[in-house]
Amino acid sequence: MTARNSNRAIRPQLADEPRESEKPDANTPKLVKNASSACSACRRRKSRCVGGVPCEPCRKADTKCELDFDTDGRRRVAFKRKIQSLEQDRNLLLQLMETIRSDNTRTAPGVLNLIRSNASVGEIRQFLDSDTISSSADEMPPKIRRQTSRKYMDIKSLSDIPLYEVPAQPWTSVTDDSSFVSHLISLYFTWQHPVLNWIDRDLFLRDMRSKDLNSKFCSPILVNSILGVACFYTWYPEGFANPAEPSSRGEHFFKEAVRLLGEAEGKLTLTNLQARGDIYTSACVMGKDRLGWQYLVEIAECVRQFINRRDLFIRETKGDVQEMSRSIDTTLHGLFSLNPVATLSLQKPTIIKRPQLEYFPEDHHPADNWTPYPRQADALLAHTNCVKNGTFDLGIIMWEVSDYLFGDEKPPSPDATIIEGFYQRLQKWDEGLPNCIDKKSNAPPGVMDLHMRYHNAVLIMFGFILPGLDQSQSAEKERINGIRTTSAREIGIVLNQFRSLWPVEYMPMNSMQYATIALFALLGSLEHEDNQKSFTDILISLRALARRWQLAKGMLRLIQLTAMKQESKLPVEAEVLLRDFEEELWTASDRQRFSSLYPNFAVSTEFKEGTSAAADEAELDRLLEEWDNLALSNKKAETIQEDSEERDSEERDSEERDSEERGDGGSN
Structure with a gap:
């Protein structure tokens, strides 16, 4: 027996396996583990809490048993995730309701098909968002x-069936994919061109299809500049210079256009002038509007030369003289109309002289339609010439406003009477719009932008009056503030109409400027419920644009920092949106990408003397560097404090459990 057992293989004991002497006796009472977080009553009694609601000590003592989640960091994180999940589900429900209610001919059929095909919640959310x-x-x-x-x-x-089929070669060396280039060209002439129109579309497309590098209305510089802008509207990964870098949209085409423009060595041609307009646009959206301003100065000089030599350019044309005349007029109209929008927004003096140009015939040609590519939907009447003429007339008034506020002879403090005169002219312009473009609802982007441009001018010029009014002028101050908040809400209405009709990713680039000015105007009047709702709605649009465009990202951060600095009481929904933006989208490195003149309107209007030094102090990149550092430091301090409080709470719990266990061991 002994011999047989001596030959038995001995299993080695595992490191974590208890020794025989350490195994608990069946008769030994099992120790009850403490809860990870004690209830409030056990904390007050300084007794051991074993978990459960009610816990055993509270049940025996017949006391109310409550758990304080705020003192348990782990529970708080789980609780926060649960709330976020519920918020996402609620947002999805609201999206579904809104889609079914107002978008029956567009998105609703696709959503219903997804639901009926047993698509997951995630797939439905992807489709809707x-x-x-x-x-x-x-x-x-x-x-x-x-x-x-x-x-x-x-x-x-x-x-995806592009509206316009065009060849990639010989126009760009960035890509040879004609399908992708056709996609970008279609996006540009659908969403960008109706708002910032300085290119005769039909003449450009005809010459691009010809593949003739010597054509009058198309050139590699112009094509690459257009493709660079169009990348800001595309979902294709080829639209990024570096697919791993979200801020690289269109950079490859932009750099190619800039390179080609440099090789032109200042040669004045129609397509070179048009290309400068799109290069300026790309630079601004990238958050580099200091560079953009340099191109705007070049545009002003080129426009001056074209106005002086217009007849000579037309006489030298080999071919259809009317085509060249029409294309030049479109370019001069469009680039002049761009100037006051830029100078008012950047608070800079006008740099283009007021031109004497003829109006376009408002003939409402049957072929003048607008289709919301890439969506398959019915076309709308574009009213292209009516929009051109309306934009030009509005631009003249805005040009005079900009020259008065920021020109060489700007007053120390704006005269309220002069501003009121501008306002009456703007109202007269608004009342005199043709019937075809006087409605904002169910209108193409060009018409929507026209109305927002009007309200943007009202907001800016009256914004410089408010700081100069004293307490004895409270009635006037209230009237002006009412005008401004009304215009801000009107901008919000147009932005909402756009979002209800088409995806927000196609919102034209001017929209982020209008949204920012409107938010600044509403920031000081959030005690009214209508203003709160409009503020939140506009914030939703700007936040969506901030996911795609660097400048919109900086503008949204500027709004957030201004609200923090002024200690504004924001609507709850707005606070959630801004907090989510700060946590998910904004990083400390973002501000380093800016070289921006864009002013903080809430700060720049406070300087009654209107000195250039004051304007410089309100520029976007300077304020982001100063305020963002402060905000991030405060956030870091708050995080450190919260972490410290959680560690202290956990240490107290651990000490209580250790103390109670030692006390139990002593009694045994």
Whole structure:
């Protein structure tokens, strides 16, 4: 027996296995583990809490048993995630309701088909959220981004039929993919061109299709500048110079256009002038409007030369003289109308002289339609010439406002009587619009932009009057503030109408400037419920644009920092949006990407003397550097304090448990 057992293989004891002497006796009472967080009553009694509601000590003592989640960091994180999940589900429900209620001929059929095909909640959310594909892809690691983009890109690409088929070669060396170039050209002439129109579309497309590098209305410089702008509207990964870098939209085409423009060595041609307009636009959207301003100065000089030599350019034309005349007039109209929008927004003096130009015939040609590419939907009447003429007339008034406020002879403090005269002229312009473009609802982007441009001018010029009014002028101050908040809400209404009709990713670039000025105007009047709602609605639009455009990102951060600095009481929804923006989108490195003149309107209007030094202090990149550092420091301090409080709470719990266990051991 003994011999047999001596030959038995001995199993080695595992490191974590208790020894025989350490195994608990069956008769030994089992120790009850403490709860990870004691209830409030046990904390007060300084007794051991074993968990559960009610816990055993509270049940025996017949006391109320409550858990304080705020003192438990782990529970608070889980609780926060649960709230975020519920908020996402609620937002999805509201999106579904709004889609079914107001978008029956567009998105609703697709949503219903997804639901009936047993699509997941995530797929439905992706379909509804027009900004999700690009924004979520921007935040993913490169490998996951490629997989996610490919999944949804394939679906969209299959149904993507460009409005305009054009060749990639010989116009650009960035890509030889004609389908992609056709996609970008179609996006540009659908969403950008109706708002900032300095190119005769039909003449440009005809010459681009000809592949003739010597054509009059198309050139590699112009094509690359257009493609660079169009990349800000695309979901294609080819629209990024670096697919792993969200801020690189259109940079490859932009750099190619700038290179070609440099090689032109200042040669004055129609397409070179037009290209400068789009290069300026790209630079601004990238958050580099200091560079953009340099191109705007070049545009002003080129426009001056074209106005002086217009007849000579037309006489030297080999071919249809009327085509060249029409194209030059379109360019001069469009670039002049761009100038006051830029100078008012940047609070700079006008740099283009007021031109004497003829109006376009408002003939309402049957072929003058606008189709919301890439959506398959019915076309709307574009009213292109009516919009051109209306924009030009509005531009003349805005030019005079800009010259008065920021020109060489600007007053120490704006005269309220002169500003009131501008306002009456703006009202007369608004009342005199043709019937075809006087309605903002169910209108193409060009008409929507026209109305927002009007309200933007009202907001800016009256914004310089308010700081100069004293307490004895309270009635006048209230009247002006009422005019401004009304215009701000009108901008919000137009932005909401756009979002209800088309995806926010196609909102024209001017919209972020209008939204920012409107938010600044509403920031000081949030005691009224209507203003609160409008503020939140506009903030939603700007936040969506901030996912795609660097300048919109900086503008939204400026709004957030201004509200923090002024200690403004924001609507709850707005606070949530801004907090989410700060946590998900904004990083300390973002401000380093800016070289921006864009002013903080809430600060710049406070300087009654209107000195250039004061304007410089209100510029976007300077304020972001100063205020963002302060905000991030405060946030870091708050985080450190919260972490310290959580650690202290956990240490107290641990000490209580250790003390109670030692006390139990002593009694045993």
